[in-house]
Amino acid sequence: MLGSIQRIESPMRRFSEGEEVDYVIVGVGAGGGVLLQRLARAGFRVIGFDAGPFWDTERDWVSDEKGAHNLYWNDMRITAGEHPLAFGANNSGKGVGGGTVHWASFTPRLHPSDFSIHSTDGVGVDWPIPYSDLKPYYELMELELPVSGPSYYPWGDPHGYPYGPHPMGGVGDALIRGCTNLGIGVSAGGPVAILSGSRANRPHCIYRGFCIQGCKVGAKASTLITHVPDAIENGAEIRPNCMVSRIHVGATRRVTGVSYFDSDGRACFQKAKAVIVAGYSIETPRLLLNSACPGFENGLANSSDCVGRYLMAQAGNVVLGRFEELVRMYKAPPAHALTEEFYETDAKRGFARGFAIQTVGPLPMSFAKQMMVAKGAWGWGLRSVMMDYNHWAAFGFLGEILPNADNRVQLAEEKDRLGIPIAKITFNLYDNDKKLIEFGKNKTMEVMWAAGAQEVVQEARYAHLVGAARMGDNPETSVVDQFGRTHDIANLFLCDGSIMPTQGSANPGLTIMALAARAADYLIREGAAVFKSEERNTQKPPIRRDLSPPDTWGHGMPRI
C-alpha cells in the first residue's frame, strides 16, 4: 500500500542473476526515482538499488515523531569543522523515495539569477546551463508531483501552480500577519507538493501535520508514490535493502557494474552497461571515493579533485515566537507559506545573495530541543515552556551558503557494519555566509515580532545538502557535465543534489527532480551510444512530454 488507496497492481520484473542490464541507478530518491521512471518508460532495462526498504506506507509508517526514526539515513557519519552539520533526520533518507518520503515538500524553483552568481555577484560559480534550460522541466515536475500554490507566484520567473493553495494554519497566519505589517510580499498555501484536491488514486491533504514523519495519507508527493509505481509498471526492477559498496571499472576505463550487499548481507555483483549514482551529497561522493582502483587512485571521476568538495548546506535557523493567543502549530502541513522577498542580492545589505522565510511546524520532541537550545531550557524551565507549546509559532529562515572547496566529504578511518569506510564531513562558514545569516536571522525575528509575538528566540541550524560532485563545463573544476555525465568516465553518471554547483535559497527537491528529467531526456536521445561510445554529444535533447506518469495531463494547467 502506498497511501490509503494507492496500490501497485502489476508484479515487479526481476532480472536474473548474472544478467546484464542497461542502467543501474544507485539510490531511488528525488533524482533516482524520476530518472528510473523515465528510463523504464523509454524501454531501457534498468534496476534501482536502494539501501533502505520499499515502504508499505500503511504498515510501516506512523503518525508519531519518535516512530519516524527509521525513515532517515542513520548509519554513522562523522561531522567536523567549526560549524559541524547535523545529518540523519535533518537531511537524509533511506528507503525507496529517499528524502522525499520525509521532506516538508516546499517546492520553489531556483531563480534565473541563481544560474550565474559568479558573473553577476562575483561569488560562487556559474551553472553550465541557464534557467531557461531547466524551466520546461520545472513545469513538467510541477504537474507530475503535482505542486499546489498560488495562481501567480511573483518571485524569480513568475509562474502559477496547477493545484490550488492550501488553507492556512496558525503558523502561516503569523507569517502573513508579520510580513503584511512590514509591507513584505508573502505566498500563502504553497508552493508545496501536497495535493489540495484528490487526484486519481491519491487523496487530498487532511492537515494532520505529520508531513516530515512520512505522509500516510498519500497526499504529499514522494517519488515512492509519484514515479516509482509507474517505473515498476514499465518494467523497472527495484532492489530495496541493497547497499552498493563499489562501482567497478573495466579495462577500457568504462564502468562494468556494481558490487552490493543484499538484504541478507550477501556480497553480490550486478553487471550494467552504464551506472548512475543518485545517493545525494554524502553517499554519492562516498561511493565514488570508496570505488578507488588502479587508474583511479583518488576515487572514480575525481581527476579534478572535486569529488566531495563544494558541499553546501542551507542556513536554516529556526525562529520561534510566543503569542498570547493559541496557535497549535502541529496542525496543517509544516510547509504552507513563505516569502522570497529577500532572495536576490541587495548591495545595501553588504553581502551577496539572499534568503527565504518559510513556515515550519515542529512537533513536541523537536520543539523541546529547540527550547533547550534557543532558551537554555532544562528542568522546570523546560516543563513550563513546553506547557506553552500551543502558544508558539516557528519560522524557518532559509539562506544561501556559498560553495567552498574546503567544505567537503572525505572517508573516515572508521567502517560501517558492512566494512565500508564511513563518511567524514567538514563544514565551515565563511564571511559572506556569516553576514547573510546574521542579517536573515534578524529579519526573520523582525517578522515574528511584527506578527505580534511577545517573545522571540532562535536556534541556529542548517537545512538541505547539495553539492560535493558539482557540474560544470570545465573537467578541471567539476565532476560532471550539464547532463550529469562524469567527465572522466563516459558511462558513469550522477543524478542527485550533489551535482548542483550552487543552491540559491530554494528547497532543492524540485530542482533535483527537474535535473533528473532533463538527464533522462538526454540519455534517451543518446540511446545505445552511451553504452559503447566515448563521444560526448553536448546538444540539448528535445523535451519529452510523453514520459510523464499517468494522470499528469489534463488537470489544473497553470495559465502563467
Next chain:
Amino acid sequence: MNSQTERVDTRPVNTRTGKPIGPISQPGYYPGFSTLAQQKFWDAKTREVVLDRVINVPEIRFFSQQEARLLEAICDRILPQDDRDESHKIPIVPQIDRRLYENSHDGYRYEDMPPDREAFQLGLRAVEEIAQHEYRLGFLEIGPREQEEILHSLHHGKPSAGHEIWKQLPIHRFWMLLVSDCADAYYSHPWAWDEIGFGGPAYPRAYMRLERGEAEPWESEEKRYQWKAPDSSVSGVFEPVAGQAEHLGSPGQGGAH
C-alpha cells in the same frame, strides 16, 4: 557542605494559592484531555507503536544497576516529575537504556565526541566525581538542590571536577545529549502530549480547525494557571547554555524544512 540534607519540597507551586501542585495524574492546562482516549481514530500501526511505548517499559540492559540509579537521579532533575503521581510518571531512563542497548543513534557523531554509549558512561562518572569533590558524597546521597547545582554547573560549562573526563567529552555536547535524550523520552509519551495540549496522531481522521488555535471537537480548551518552580530549584529560569556558541552546532536539528 556536609551530609545533612533535609527533606525539601520538590513540587512546583501554584503562585495564586501558594500551595504545592501535585502529585496529580495530569499536570498542565488541559485537564481531562487524553490523546489515548482518541486511539480508536488512529491507524493500527500508530496505535501499536504508541501503546507499546506506554505499556511495555523496557528493562534495563545496557547500564549497570548503579549507573541506572545514578542516571535516574539525574533525569529526575533534568525532567522533574514531582508534580506527577507515581502511576503517571513517564519513564525516562528505560528509553535511554534501550537506545544505547540497541546502539541506535541519529546517524552522525561530532568528531570531538566519543560514541553515545561511551559518552553516557563517561558523563555519569564525571557527575559522580563532581558530587564527591563538592560534597564528599555520592550524587544519590545529596539533596535535590545540590544535585541541581551540579547539573547547573554543566549547563554553564563550569563543572568543578571530572576534568580528565571532560577532556574526552566536551561538556556542552554531553549536556545537550543528556537533555535531548530526556526530552525525547518525555515528549514522545502520550501523557506528555496531554499535559501540553498536543493533539497527537490524526490519521485517518484529520484536523479540521486549523486557524486561531481552535480546538477540534475532541480536543480541550486551555485552562491556564500561574505556577513556578519549587523554591529548592535553580532550573526554573532560562539561561543560555555555555559553550553552545552558534559555531559549535546544536542538537535540536530534528526534522527538515
